[in-house]
Amino acid sequence: MKLTSVARATVLAAMLGLGAQAAYAFxxxxxxxxxxxxxxGGWDFTCRQVGKSLQDLxxxxxxxQVVNLAGGGGGVAFAExxxxxxxxxxxxxxxxxxxxxxxxQNAYPGNSMDQVRWLATIGADYGVIAVSKDxxxxxxxxLLEMIKTDPSSISVAGGSAVGGWDHLKVLIAAxxxxxxxxxTVKYIAFDGGGEAVTQLLAGxxxxxxxDISEAKGFVDSGDIKVLAVLSPDRLPGEFDAFPTAxxxxxxxxxxxxxxxxxxxxxxxxxxxxxxxxxxxxxDSPEWLEVMQANGLAPLNLRGAEFQEFVAExxxxxxxxxxxxxxxx
Amino acid sequence: xxxxxxxxxxxxxxxxxENLLLALIxxxxxxxxxxxxxxxxxxxxxxxxxxxxxxxxxxxxxxxxLTSVYYGAMYGGRISSILLNIPGDEPALMTTLxxxxxxxxxxxxEALALSxxxxxxxxxxxxxxxxxxxxxxxxxxLLFGPAEYFALFTxxxxxxxxxxxxxxxxxxxAAALGIGIxxxxxxxxxxxxxxxxxxxxxxxxxxxxxxxxxLFALSxxxxxxxxxxxxxxxxxxxxxxxxxxxxxxxxxxxxxxMIRTTILGFVAGVLPGAGASLGSFISYSVEKRLVDRxxxxxxxxxxGVAAPEAGNNAAAGGALVPMLALGxxxxxxxxxxxxxxxxxxxxxxxxxxxxxxxxxxxxxAALFIGNFMLLLMNIPxxxxxxxxxxxxxxxxxxxxxxxxxxxxxxISGSSFDLLVMVGFxxxxxxxxKLDVPLVPVILGVLLGAAMEKNxxxxxxxxxxxxxxLVASPLSITLWVIAIVGFILPIVIGPMIRRRMAIRxxxxxxxxxx
Amino acid sequence: MSDRVFGGIGVVLAxxxxxxxxxxxxxxxxxxxxxxxxxxxxxxxxGLSSLYFVxxxxxxxxxxxxxxxxxxxxxxxxxxxxxMALPELGFGISTAxxxxxxxxxxxxxxxxxxxxxxxxxxxxxxVFRLILGLSLARGPLGF
Numbered sequence: 001m002k003l004t005s006v007a008r009a010t011v012l013a014a015m016l017g018l019g020a021q022a023a024y025a026f027x028x029x030x031x032x033x034x035x036x037x038x039x040x041g042g043w044d045f046t047c048r049q050v051g052k053s054l055q056d057l058x059x060x061x062x063x064x065q066v067v068n069l070a071g072g073g074g075g076v077a078f079a080e081x082x083x084x085x086x087x088x089x090x091x092x093x094x095x096x097x098x099x100x101x102x103x104x105q106n107a108y109p110g111n112s113m114d115q116v117r118w119l120a121t122i123g124a125d126y127g128v129i130a131v132s133k134d135x136x137x138x139x140x141x142x143l144l145e146m147i148k149t150d151p152s153s154i155s156v157a158g159g160s161a162v163g164g165w166d167h168l169k170v171l172i173a174a175x176x177x178x179x180x181x182x183x184t185v186k187y188i189a190f191d192g193g194g195e196a197v198t199q200l201l202a203g204x205x206x207x208x209x210x211d212i213s214e215a216k217g218f219v220d221s222g223d224i225k226v227l228a229v230l231s232p233d234r235l236p237g238e239f240d241a242f243p244t245a246x247x248x249x250x251x252x253x254x255x256x257x258x259x260x261x262x263x264x265x266x267x268x269x270x271x272x273x274x275x276x277x278x279x280x281x282x283d284s285p286e287w288l289e290v291m292q293a294n295g296l297a298p299l300n301l302r303g304a305e306f307q308e309f310v311a312e313x314x315x316x317x318x319x320x321x322x323x324x325x326x327x328x
Numbered sequence: 329x330x331x332x333x334x335x336x337x338x339x340x341x342x343x344x345x346e347n348l349l350l351a352l353i354x355x356x357x358x359x360x361x362x363x364x365x366x367x368x369x370x371x372x373x374x375x376x377x378x379x380x381x382x383x384x385x386x387x388x389x390x391x392x393x394l395t396s397v398y399y400g401a402m403y404g405g406r407i408s409s410i411l412l413n414i415p416g417d418e419p420a421l422m423t424t425l426x427x428x429x430x431x432x433x434x435x436x437x438e439a440l441a442l443s444x445x446x447x448x449x450x451x452x453x454x455x456x457x458x459x460x461x462x463x464x465x466x467x468x469x470l471l472f473g474p475a476e477y478f479a480l481f482t483x484x485x486x487x488x489x490x491x492x493x494x495x496x497x498x499x500x501x502a503a504a505l506g507i508g509i510x511x512x513x514x515x516x517x518x519x520x521x522x523x524x525x526x527x528x529x530x531x532x533x534x535x536x537x538x539x540x541x542x543l544f545a546l547s548x549x550x551x552x553x554x555x556x557x558x559x560x561x562x563x564x565x566x567x568x569x570x571x572x573x574x575x576x577x578x579x580x581x582x583x584x585x586m587i588r589t590t591i592l593g594f595v596a597g598v599l600p601g602a603g604a605s606l607g608s609f610i611s612y613s614v615e616k617r618l619v620d621r622x623x624x625x626x627x628x629x630x631x632g633v634a635a636p637e638a639g640n641n642a643a644a645g646g647a648l649v650p651m652l653a654l655g656x657x658x659x660x661x662x663x664x665x666x667x668x669x670x671x672x673x674x675x676x677x678x679x680x681x682x683x684x685x686x687x688x689x690x691x692x693a694a695l696f697i698g699n700f701m702l703l704l705m706n707i708p709x710x711x712x713x714x715x716x717x718x719x720x721x722x723x724x725x726x727x728x729x730x731x732x733x734x735x736x737x738x739i740s741g742s743s744f745d746l747l748v749m750v751g752f753x754x755x756x757x758x759x760x761k762l763d764v765p766l767v768p769v770i771l772g773v774l775l776g777a778a779m780e781k782n783x784x785x786x787x788x789x790x791x792x793x794x795x796x797l798v799a800s801p802l803s804i805t806l807w808v809i810a811i812v813g814f815i816l817p818i819v820i821g822p823m824i825r826r827r828m829a830i831r832x833x834x835x836x837x838x839x840x841x
Numbered sequence: 842m843s844d845r846v847f848g849g850i851g852v853v854l855a856x857x858x859x860x861x862x863x864x865x866x867x868x869x870x871x872x873x874x875x876x877x878x879x880x881x882x883x884x885x886x887x888g889l890s891s892l893y894f895v896x897x898x899x900x901x902x903x904x905x906x907x908x909x910x911x912x913x914x915x916x917x918x919x920x921x922x923x924x925m926a927l928p929e930l931g932f933g934i935s936t937a938x939x940x941x942x943x944x945x946x947x948x949x950x951x952x953x954x955x956x957x958x959x960x961x962x963x964x965x966x967x968v969f970r971l972i973l974g975l976s977l978a979r980g981p982l983g984f
Contacts, residue, residue, distance in 0.1 A: 038371065038739055045667060048377070067976040069741040072528040073514070076742065079528065107514075109528055155789045162872075163519035188474075188785050189516045192663070194655055201654075204473035204789060217655045221679045326519055361973070375973050497893035501851060504887040508858055511883065515865075515876040522865050522876055523858075546920070549943065553916050554909040556947055722947035726940040727961055729920070734936070734965050737927065738975030746924035754917055761902045762847050780879040784872050792873035 026269040028090040031064045033260075035094050036077030038070045046094040046258050049290060050122060050281065057284055059277045074099050075108035082115045086263045089270035092119060092278075097165050097256045100310055104317035105163060105327050113314050117271055118307045119260040120278045122287075123296030125211040127169045127230035127254035128242070132200050133223055140228040140248045143207060144177040151184035157205040159193035159214065163326040166193070168317065169230060169254040170209045171324055173245060176252045183324050200224065211256050212239065213295030230254035235297055257299050259306065275303045331459060338689025341388060342697055347690075350385075350393040351698050355705060358400020363408050363713075365545045365728070366537055366735020368417025369401035369604075369644070370660035377668055387674055388687050392694040394668060395648075398661050399451060399695065402604070402644045403702050406443045406637055407713050411436060412728065414544045418536060419604040419640035421770055422612040424544075426625060426632030433628050436714050437572040442630055443637040444706040445579060448699060449586045450638035454594045454645025455695045458652075462681075465598045465646075466653045472599055474785035475797050479806035480599070481779035484606060484771070486814035487613040498764045506772020507779070509534055517784050529744040536773045538736055538745050542752025543759075543766050545732040549725045550757040572711050574630075582634040585615055593639030597646020597659070604643035604659055605774050611639025617813065645695070652680055652688060844898030851891025859884035912946065919943070931980015932970075937962035 031054075033047035044066070051064030069077040077093060085091055093116075103113045129140060137143045147154050158166030167189070171182045179185070188205055190196040193214030200208045201223055208215070208224065212235070218224045228245040229235060230253055235242070245252045262274060279302050281287050291298070301309050321327045341347075354376075361372035373394050380390040405420030410427035423443060430439035457465075472480070485503055512523045513533030524530040589611035596607035615635040616625045625632045644661075651662040674684055681688050716724070736745050756766060783797075790796035798804050862880035905913075923939040941958025945951055969975045 038374070044374070065976060067741055068739060070532065071740065071742055071744070072531040075528045075531060076744075105519075107531070109526065152791050161514065161516040161519055186788065188788055189781075190785075191516075191781075194666070198469065198650070198654060199473065202470040202473055204785075217679060220683075357973075375975060379974070495894075495899060497890045497897075498899075500886060501890035501894075504883050504890060507883045508880070508887060511880050517872045517874075518867065518876050520866055520876055522880065523861055550913045550916065553912045553943075553946060554905045556912070722944055722949050723957055725947060726943040726957065729943055730936055730940050730961055730965055733920075733923065733927075733939075734932075734969050734975075734977065738969050738973075738977055741976060741978075743924045743928055746927070747921060750917055750920045750924065753920070754913070757913065761904065762843060763899060763902065776883075783879065784874045787873040790873070 026089065026267065026273045027061060028270070028273070030062065030090055031060050032088075032091050033064050033066050033094065034077050034081070034091065035066055035068050036070065036074035036099075038068055042096060042258070043074070043094040044068060046096070046122065046260075050094075050260075050278070053281050053284075053287055053290060054277060057281055057286060059280055073102055073107060075102065075111070078108050078111050078116070081261075081263050082111060087265040087267075088263050089266055091266075092260045092262050092274055094258070095261050096258045097313070098160075099261075100313050101163075101165050101168065101317050104314045105321050113310055115264050116261040117264060117266055118310050119262050119271070119274050120282070120302040120306055121257045121259035121299050121309075122278065122282055123291045124255040124257040124299035125213050125295060126235065126297055127166075127256065128208075128210060128212050128215050128226050129170065129173065129228050129230070129245075130200070130208045130210075130215055130219075130224045130226045131206065132203070133225055135206065135225065137207075137227065138225070139243075140173070140245055140250055141177065143227055144174060144179065144250065147174060147185055148177070148179050151186060154207055155186045155188050155205040156207045156209055157188045157190055157196035157199050158209040159190055159196050161189050162187060163321065163324075164189075165254075165256060166196075166209045166211075168320060169252070172254065172320060173228075173230070173250055173252045175320070175323075176245075176250050197224065211295075212297070216295060231297065239297075255297075255299060257301075258296070259301075272303075278302075334685060334689045335459060335693060337686070338691075338693035339696075341686055341690035342392065342693035347389055347392050347694065348697065350389055351396045351694055351701060354393045354396025355400040355403075355698055355701050358397035358402075359404035359407075359702070359705070360400075361397070362401035362404025362406075362420070363416045364735055365408060365414050365416055365732050366541045366739070367401075368405065368537065369398050369419075370664055371537075371739050372401045373397050373661055373664045373668075377664070380668070387669070387684075388690040390668065391665070391687065391691050392698075394665060395691060395695060396698040396701075398665070399641075399644060399698050400702060401661075402451070402641050403444065403447050403706060405640075406447065407440065407716075410439045410443065410633070411713065411716050412545075412548065412724075414548060414728065415540060415770075418540060418770070418774060419608050419643070420636075421540070421605065421767060422608045422636035422640075423633060425612065425636075425767065426627070426629050429626070429628030430630065430633060431717070435571070435628070436717060437710055438574045438578070439630070439633050440710045440713055441572060441707055442574045442578065442582065443633050444703065444710070445574070446582065446586050446634040446637040447641040447706075448703040450590045450593055450641035450643075451645055451699050451702075452696075453590050454597070454642040455692065455699065457594050457642075458645055458648055458695075459692060462649050462653050465595075465649050468595070469599055469650050469654070471800075471802055473800075474782040474789065475799060476803045476806065477599075477782040478779060478786055478797060479803045479810065480606075481775055481782065483806050483810035483813065484610060484613075484775060485779075486810040487610070487617065495763065498762075499768050502759070502764050502766070502768035503772045506539075506769040506774075507776030508772070509539065509769075510773050510776030511780070516781060517788070529742065533777070534748060534773065535736075535740065535745065536770065537739075538749045539752050539773045540770055541732045541736060542749040543756035543769060545728050546749065546753025547756030547760055547766075549729045550753060551760065552721055552725045554757075572714075573707075578630055582631050585619065585631045585634050586638040588618070589615055589635045589639040590642040593642035594646040596639075597643030598649045604640045604647060604661075605771075607643025607646070608636035608640035609771060612636045613813075648695075652691075655680070842898070843901055843904070844894040848891045848893070848895035848898070852888055852895070855884045855888030855891060858887065916943065916946065927978045929980070930978075931982060932977040933962055933966060933982065934980060935978075936965060 033051055035044040035047040037043045047066045054060045102108055131137050156170050160166040167187050174182045174185050193210035196208055197218055199205050219226055226242045229242040230245050232253055234240055361367040376397055380393055405416035406423045408414045408416040409420045409423040410431050413424050413428040415421045415424055427439050512530055514521050514531050592611050593607035612635050647659045647662045651666055786796050859881050862877050865876050919942050923935055926935045937958040940961040941954045944957040945954035970977050
């Protein structure tokens with residue numbers, strides 16, 4: 001494995017983390033993780049996987065209780081944390097790019113990202129843009145050129161709603177390529193990436209936008225062609241074969257990160273505790289296995305760094321959403 | 329043969345003591361969760377995921393446990409449908425139509441046993457379908473684009489007429505009400521909220537489980553309260569249980585029904601985006617069109633119990649085809665199973681059969697084993713289940729009410745959902761009073777959103793050209809069936825009813841079988 | 842008569858639904874059909890079928906007398922209070938009270954109803970929390 005700068009930072013943080021593990025100013029009495037969706041979804045998995053790993057590694061004193069609080073695309077849980085549990089030190093909440101997207105688009109009415117404290121990421125799933133294996137299109141610029149000349153000729157399928165993350169990725173790419181009015185890009189929303197890929201295979205649509213984990217099986221079988229991965233550099237391991245959008249001259253990075261936030265009035269001791277514990281878990285070889293199993297790529301942001309990252313991505317998404325008119 | 333050899337290898341994987349025990353636990357827990365209103369196959373499986381993880385199970389045993397829960401829940405849903413007129417989960421909805429009347433006629437035991445056999449029949453042959461037809465059927469699934477799905481959903485609603493109500497207008501009203509409820513929430517195609525009145529709890533729409541449990545379970549509680557107040561309540565002692573084992577002739581009588589509905593349900597299951605509910609629904613309505621010459625469907629016809637049960641269990645097997653072969657979930661439950669596979673480092677998709685044959689064939693073998701287990705478990709347990717009816721309503725009804733609340737709250741953790749559910753309970757009571765059928769309401773809630781989405785996807789792809797809806801031979805065929813299914817009963821229905829009225833006068837007291 | 846009233850309510854509901862549909866704020870991104878068309882179609886079906894019962898009502902159902910209605914109203918009210926109290930009082934207490942109320946209203950002597958309420962609450966706690974591991978509302982007493 002290549003020692004990337006991320007990995008090096010990881011090792012450093014691991015040493016710091018281990019050093020700090022000896023004494024805490026804080027110990028959670030009954031650690032709790034809110035999954036802002038029904039059991040079985042991505043947020044639920046984030047809570048359960050992390051809760052299990054933290055306990056297995058002895059990083060928390062007791063079992064993490066996972067509470068499902070569904071509704072409003074995470075908005076109900078966000079409001080609950082802000083309004084009712086704002087000083088709870090034992091509580092962490094699963095979040096992802098979708099949380100940032102909705103915050104940016106004011107889809108959690110009356111709530112904003114600085115009402116909570118952002119803890120850390122546990123990995124990311126990079127975006128891909130793909131076409132079916134029989135398609136004449138072979139590179140990302142070719143696809144974007146076709147959209148530019150005749151937007152109605154290409155329907156792009158994705159697993160999120162309009163304005164959601166899968167959609168935004170294509171729009172950001174289109175914008176980076178120089179398509180003036182990105183609203184002309186024809187996007188068809190499906191219920192999940194799997195359904196969208198099926199429609200690509202069925203020939204109903206011409207292109208697919210989604211996460212790399214959703215596309216992997218179909219790439220292996222040779223049914224679809226990945227035009228571009230939206231990561232800064234080529235991904236490690238078997239994903240090495242996919243060209244990045246960047247190297248094809250389209251400046252776009254799309255990472256669907258997974259991580260946690262905590263209540264806004266959580267004490268600094270508790271905040272540091274959670275950042276350190278999640279960080280220590282991230283650095284363990286066990287978590288590396290979990291990441292590989294789930295198709296997660298490394299993305300290691302903690303504490304202040306993560307806070308800044310979320311602020312930045314909220315600002316970016318707000319900007320593009322304004323441009324395409326999802327928000328005023 | 330190659331397939332059979334692989335299947336034998338699968339049995340070698342599945343037939344260990346640990347796996348058999350897991351299958352037994354899964355079948356039992358699944359049956360219980362299926363029977364509890366509010367918990368169905370999809371959240372039943374999701375609830376048990378942590379169990380599979382904490383037990384540290386490998387991929388194959390974990391899948392064996394969870395698919396046993398899945399099949400068990402498909403079996404279990406019928407129990408409360410038949411005994412209490414409350415569907416235990418959404419695919420068991422249609423079973424209330426004839427199952428509950430049978431129970432009222434004192435044939436609860438027979439209905440339960442027959443539906444158990446029908447479930448077995450559907451699931452068993454669907455599993456064979458999975459073994460031999462999976463690669464072929466994947467191609468069928470790829471024939472369905474948005475336009476074809478829209479035609480399929482229209483077909484489902486067009487054949488709705490006459491189910492559970494004599495008044496067609498009331499059935500249409502109920503379906504429109506359900507579809508209208510399904511419109512609530514953020515619109516996936518444009519991202520704008522609809523009918524949410526600024527309430528963030530409504531942004532995700534109304535969960536169909538909340539609607540089912542409210543409309544059926546709580547309204548049942550209200551009916552009991554009302555009858556108590558007017559002093560005309562029915563005592564539990566009047567309930568007869570009847571035979572536990574259905575006669576051989578009854579099974580034979582229902583066999584053609586089971587064969588037809590197994591095929592229909594299986595195909596519906598294979599289509600991602602159609603699913604088990606549509607499977608049982610279409611099975612029932614098509615079967616009614618085909619064989620219900622005397623108008624006995626809806627009044628306790630055993631075939632009306634066998635049809636949806638064979639259909640929905642076959643659909644459960646069918647839904648595994650796109651999940652295993654394409655990595656695309658055909659239903660909510662398979663979506664959860666898919667997530668589990670991913671978490672276990674197995675990528676479902678076109679290569680799963682070649683890359684992880686032990687998992688696939690072990691799983692299929694486990695399905696066969698689970699099926700036999702469920703049959704063996706369910707038939708003797710019929711006599712246990714029917715004892716539910718001997719619990720006096722004054723204890724049974726509070727339990728039903730509280731189970732409904734806990735089931736919903738335990739999943740979503742939302743008080744708001746409970747309030748909506750109480751609202752549905754009152755609505756259900758009013759609709760029952762007015763003889764408006766509840767089944768179409770639920771079908772509208774379940775299928776309405778998908779119907780609209782596919783219409784809009786199709787038209788977006790075609791840039792607004794409506795002729796795209798009838799552009800393929802498949803969609804034309806579906807439209808023709810839908811139109812015939814809609815018009816035929818309107819034309820022929822009155823004719824048959826008149827002829828029947830004459831015949832009934834001729835042979836007073838003639839029975840169905 | 843009931844059907845006519847019901848049909849009338851249905852027509853009003855349909856008009857309200859269509860009116861609300863026309864108020865849906867359209868975003869700049871627009872698909873070919875838009876978010877309004879389908880709800881308007883459904884609203885129309887709802888309205889037409891309601892008109893049908895105004896014109897051709899079914900025979901009158903037997904409505905309960907005032908006592909029955911009050912019974913249902915109170916039960917619904919208890920359920921609403923239950924839903925709101927659940928996160929505050931916790932699962933155990935609220936469920937026991939609500940279950941006892943319904944049992945009592947179904948002609949059970951008060952003492953037996955209380956016993957039934959407590960047992961139902963405990964039984965459900967065992968099944969849903971201890972066996973199935975669902976997260977139920979935790980109250981001040983921890984259950």
